[in-house]
Amino acid sequence: MSAVLRIRDLSVSFTGARGALVRAVEGVSLEVAAGEVLGLVGESGSGKSTVGLAALGLHDPARTRIEGSVEVAGTEVVGAPESRLRGLRGSRIAMVFQDALAALSPFHTVGAQLAEAYRVHHKGASRAEGRERAAAMLERVGIAAARAGDYPHQFSGGMRQRVMIAAALVNAPDVVVADEPTTALDARVQRQVLDLLAELGRENGTAVLFVSHDMGVVGDFTDRTAVMRNGRVVEEGTTARLLTDASHPYTRALTGAAPTLATLPGSRLATVDEPAPVTPPRPAAPVVDGPPLAELAGIRVEFPGRRGLSVRRPEPVVAVRDVSLRIEPGRTLGLVGESGSGKSTTARVLAGLQRPTAGTVRFDGRDVSDAARDTALRRELSRDVQLVFQDPYASLNPRRTVEEIVTTPLRAHTRMDRDERRERAAGLLKQVGLAEDRLDRYPHEFSGGQRQRIGIARALAVRPRLVIADEPVSALDVSVQAQVLNLLMDLRDELGLSLLFVSHDLAVVRHVCDEVAVMRGGVLVESGERDQVFEAPSSEYTKELLAAAY
């Protein structure tokens, strides 16, 4: 087999602040044959996306220096004039981006965008031909041709990613570069999209360069895999071999970092610093007799519907209907569901940030349903219930120092003076594994995983009894996710916390939680002890989710 994408000794440097050169990629050599899927795996900052962009010659020549060679179907890309690159891009080599909503034009219909992509490289093609080809491509990726007249925002995330794939394949390119194409999608949809991409690749003999941080996804989908770290390829080989018998410890750490449905629940996960942790098995926390710490009974949440042209009052949108949950003291409840299932709304109700339309919320026996409206009650509730948020970039105020962020709850709930607060903040940072001397830094000076540690330190500042973690690791790289999960489990055991753990990732929930509740479309589908839900799920939906999980 001949390689259609041949990368030799590729080095990419960016001009940073004050003219300094920053090496992003150094001496990378890769080959992808026709019909082959090559995975390119690494953490953020490893240079994997830079390689993908270099394959299309998409780097800004004014700010990047590229050395080495990239050949696409026999044509050299490095140093090629823009006119030659234009002929190549979209026609011989195409790209599927992570964020389909950002990559598609919001003001043009998807049909028009596909037709345009086709006509750019087929000068003689008429508008009708373009339309026909677009409709055929949409049908091929599983979207009814009748929807060609719809705009990107009218599609769901998975459908949009299908449109992206259709746009990439409309000119039957030799190579497709897919940069984290499914990272933002739910597991079930992710699987469908990947299956489609693999199928189309095989059908047309297209080579796929698949860039991802998730070894689990790569393992399922690729023939060969290259592992990148700090701009270099540390290991390359058949995916099957890398998964079972990697020679580089970094590869082993990446593989072991993501919990799977076979991982021993509660065990320490492998991290880059600790590729093979020794773990005593952790049994599920015992069920204690007595009243639950927190209880949701018959919760219903409605949001006012969007007002259309009609004069009538719009129908409210029901986000959560009749959900009842109990959190026992010292135990961890996992709340699982896909996006739009109402799991985050349910968590917000418990935290007193969202007022339930009906139903009662009890904390420690006390009715706190009104906390979202009653400021005094919410403050009292937040003394015992704290949150860890999903996005470590958005949930920390960029203009406040770490000390100020971590001590916010202390200011609200304690009478500590400045020095006492600082001392407590230093202790908290140590507890979450950060150096104490970083108290005066700002959030942007930290990496994603470190920021999430800061968020956890903030949640623990007033020693709450219940911590609600809303997708605390879904925005993080797999290897960082492992570190944060290890930390959360350690702290939970050390402090005897109760935890509500909201996640879309079944494997993570199975790993962390004692009890599991599954939500779909605002309804509680199933709930019970962890082993019971995972080994003998009672609902069809849970079975479907389990089948899609890695």
Next chain:
Amino acid sequence: MSTIRALRADRTGMAALCAVLLFVVLALAAPLITALYGKNATEHYGQNAPGLLSPEGLPVLPNGGISGEFWFGLEPGLGRDVFAQLLYGMRTSLVVAVAATAVIALLGTVLGLVVGYLGGLAERAFTFVCNVLLAFPTLLLLLALSPVVKTRFVDPGENEPVWMQFTVLILVFAAFGWVPLAMVLRTTVKSLREREFIEAARASGASRWHILVRELLPNIWAPILVNVTLTLPGIVTAEAALSYLGVGIDEPVPDWGRMISRGAEVFYDDPTYMVFPGVTILVFVLAFNLLGDAVRDALDPRTAH
């Protein structure tokens, strides 16, 4: 810190900052400078000493009477010293502009912050008031208001006291000037309010006051600073324009706008007299505008490294 570094790397911005600081120092040190210079801003040198002004009131020496004694020449008619007048005129401009800008910054920040955070009814009322104020013909109002203030508060035959002239100007500029700042801040705060870190603060039990002052305020310094550096030169020109039209600061307080107005009257006979205040205002306002641009660039994370 990175903001200051970015500003220091901007050569135009640094030059503008130096010019602005020079103007401020000159204005503050005006009494000292004129004492060393040996002239003051109010004395009618041309009328008191013979041989300086012609019988028509024009300077005898060429170029508006520039000489070793009168560096920038003499005022036609009254015969005051132009250099001293310019220095003291700068004080007038700066007092009005700085005071009005301070009131604007305070009002705009408080209103924009509170209304943006509260939303709802407060916001609707705010938008209405803003629209009304934006629809007001400010200049016409000032022209109409000036004689009213005079007749209402000042006894006939007496001059309007200087403090009253200043106060009226500052209040009128402030009353209309806060609108753009408050509107910008309101939209900024509205988008900040939806950010997760505000919810995180709420979830950790923070009070409204804490969220407004400690979470939101640090995030809107950039628009406030940019607005202030661009409002100030605007008020300098507006004040000069009002004085030119005769509703700003009256004699004998030195004022750039009135100097230009007098310069226009005698332009054919003594063009030099127009040049000094004209060029000074131009440089003064240009320096402030360039500084405002530099501040905006320095605060923008996309241009600053």
